[in-house]
Amino acid sequence: MNSIPDIIQSDFRAALLSGNKAHCSKTIQSLIDQNFTLEEIYEHLLKRTLYQVGELWEQNQISVATEHLASSIVENLLNELYLQLQPQQCNGKxxxxxxxxxxxxxxxxxxxxxxxxxxxxxxxxxxxxxxxxxxxxxxxxxxxxxxxxxxxxxxxxxxxxxxxxxxxxxxxxxxxxxxxxxxxxxxxxxxxxxxxxxxxxxxxxxxxxxx
Missing domain, CATH: 3.40.50.280 (Cobalamin-binding domain)
Known part of the structure; x- marks a missing residue:
């Protein structure tokens, strides 16, 4: 299990809150190129960042609009990641x-x-x-x-x-x-x-x- 460096996660969060989707997407692709797994990107970057965004909203440090923007960008990033999935053979479940x-x-x-x-x-x-x-x-x-x-x-x-x-x-x-x-x-x-x-x-x- 590889942990994504705090500096990358912090930079990603700043880009997310400012609405810079292109920078967020570039960060994701860089991690893929470094052989980070899907689970590592989801857990240590996307999930961690969204939890932090939620806490900022609860503390009234960001608006509902900004929280929605961040969520929307992450959903778009998930769709981009989905296109790169290489599914295993169907297991019938x-x-x-x-x-x-x-x-x-x-x-x-x-x-x-x-x-x-x-x-x-x-x-x-x-x-x-x-x-x-x-x-x-x-x-x-x-x-x-x-x-x-x-x-x-x-x-x-x-x-x-x-x-x-x-x-x-x-x-x-x-x-x-x-x-x-x-x-x-x-x-x-x-x-x-x-x-x-x-x-x-x-x-x-x-x-x-x-x-």
């Missing part, structure tokens, strides 16, 4: 990925989607704020081997619990992966209650889970 109802953030679960695709999974990325009824209806047609759900804000925990009840009713044996920044404040006890639920705090834990 299917996963549905989504942010829970009421959750407007989707970047983290998009990263999980890309990692799964790179490992040969057939993925269905539904994005943010997916109503429970629609997710269940869609899943009945797909019959997934895995659900991956994201919660970025802790106050959305009640919505997660409602969705958990629905999943346990309709898909009692299907594995469910949960993650997101919201769990830094609690909620992971759900994995102790239900054996088919697993919490992953980062992409390295995801890799261990998949092997």
């Amino acid at each position: 299917k996963a549905i990925l989504a942010s829970i109802p009421g959750e407007l953030h989707q970047i983290g679960v998009k990263m999980v989607n890309d990692v799964l695709e790179a490992k040969g999974w057939e993925t269905y990325f539904l994005g943010s704020n997916v109503p429970s009824n629609d997710l269940i209806r869609f899943a009945k047609g797909v019959k997934p081997d895995l659900f991956a759900l994201s919660m970025s804000l802790y106050f959305n925990l009640p919505e997660l619990m409602k969705l958990v009840d629905e999943l346990r009713l309709h898909f009692p044996d299907t594995k469910v992966l949960i993650g997101g920044q919201g769990f830094t404040r609690g909620g992971t006890e759900i994995t102790r209650r239900y054996s088919n639920f697993t919490y992953c705090s980062n992409l390295y834990e995801l890799n261990n889970y998949l092997t």
